[in-house]
Amino acid sequence: MTTARMDWTPGRRTSAALHVHLLGPTELEAALFLQDRVTAELAERRDTFGVLLLCEHPCGVTIGRHGSAADLRVDRGELNSRGVGVRWLHRGGGAWAHHTGQLVAYLMLPLARLGWTAPDYLQRLTRSLQAVGLEQRLTLAEAPAPGLAGRCGQSGFVGAAVRLGISQFGACLNVSVPRAALQVVDWGPGVRPTCLATERMRPLGMASIRECWIRHLAAACGYEHVQLWTGHPLLQATTRRISICAET
Numbered sequence: 001m002t003t004a005r006m007d008w009t010p011g012r013r014t015s016a017a018l019h020v021h022l023l024g025p026t027e028l029e030a031a032l033f034l035q036d037r038v039t040a041e042l043a044e045r046r047d048t049f050g051v052l053l054l055c056e057h058p059c060g061v062t063i064g065r066h067g068s069a070a071d072l073r074v075d076r077g078e079l080n081s082r083g084v085g086v087r088w089l090h091r092g093g094g095a096w097a098h099h100t101g102q103l104v105a106y107l108m109l110p111l112a113r114l115g116w117t118a119p120d121y122l123q124r125l126t127r128s129l130q131a132v133g134l135e136q137r138l139t140l141a142e143a144p145a146p147g148l149a150g151r152c153g154q155s156g157f158v159g160a161a162v163r164l165g166i167s168q169f170g171a172c173l174n175v176s177v178p179r180a181a182l183q184v185v186d187w188g189p190g191v192r193p194t195c196l197a198t199e200r201m202r203p204l205g206m207a208s209i210r211e212c213w214i215r216h217l218a219a220a221c222g223y224e225h226v227q228l229w230t231g232h233p234l235l236q237a238t239t240r241r242i243s244i245c246a247e248t
Contacts, residue, residue, distance in 0.1 A: 015049040018223035020214055021232045023055035025100065028062070028087060031055055034234055035106050035168055043164035048113050050223060052170075053106040053232070054210060057098035061086045061185055064159045067094035071186040084184075091169035092122075093145065093159025095185035101177040101195070103210060107170040109221065111162060122146060122158055124220040125171050129156035131216040132173065132209070138199050144190035147171065150199045153192030175209050 023031070031053060038051045061084065063071065071094060072079070072086070079086060098104065111121055129148035133140055133156070143149035148156030161168045174182065174195035182193040197204045218226045 014047040016047060016223070017225040017227055018050045018052060018218055018221070019227050019229060020052045020054065021229045022210070023053055023231060023235065026055035026057065026235070028057050028060055028085070028098070030235055031057070031104070031106060032089075034232060035108065037234060038108050039163055039166045039168060042108055042110055042166045045110070046113070048110060050107070050109040050221070052108075052214070052217065054214065055104055055106075056100050056102060057104055058100065059084050059181065060098045061095060062091075062098065063088050063095045063185075064091045064093040066092065066188075067185075071095035072184070073186060074184050079184075089161075089169070091159040091161045093157055094188045096157060096159070096172055096187070097181055097184040097193075098172070099177050099181040101175055101206070103173045103175055103206070103213065105170040105172070105213070105217065107160075107167055107217065107221075109167045110165060111167055112165050114222075118160075118162055121167055122160060125158045125160065125217075128213065128216040128220040129158070129171060129173060131220070132156070132213050133196075135212055135216075136196060136200060136204075136209075138196070145188045148173070150194070152199050153194035154187070155193075155195050155199060157187070173209070173213060175204055175206055 034053060042049065042051065061072065063086065076086065126146050130140060133148045133150060138150040141149045141151060143154050145154065146158040147154055155174045156171060158171045159169055174193065176197040177195045187193045196209065214226065
């Protein structure tokens, strides 16, 4: 008599759900490591299962494919002395300044199995940001760069990549970020960086904006089943000295 074995091969599992991991404050390197691990797993599957990592990065700078070192508005030595890292990434978009109060979305989806092209995916990311703006009663304006813009400037930015047929990176949304932190880099031609709190002229709860964006991201990408998780088993809690920009 033989006993049937359970097949745990990633390609044999099927799911059409979107798993959302709320990571909270997360080091950039930890998020990039987790993104690559998730991407490798999704590339072996044959379904439309997707993963969204939502986090806040400490003070730092990332520069995408359309950016350059010339986008830095603060001397590199000064940034290093304050522990503000600068990292070049293969995502789209230009230079982004990161700080607590900014939501960063890493969205891994199997584009080919969903039947999307890269431009289709970028449009869905942009649509989700604009839906957040409308729900927050922003008066939308034409964005100089892909993302969300209002009367005071641009608060949402899209920058994605594709690896092994899986989307990577995604977008960032400035919810309540000090003005000094936003001015560390040049965000792009004609871009005036701002945040949702400035647009609304009142404090905004990070939890409510996070819930709003998750809902609109899932809708824009066609996911009816969303499962929320706090943290991720591959990440360990760490502590470090960080720089924080404060308004005076």
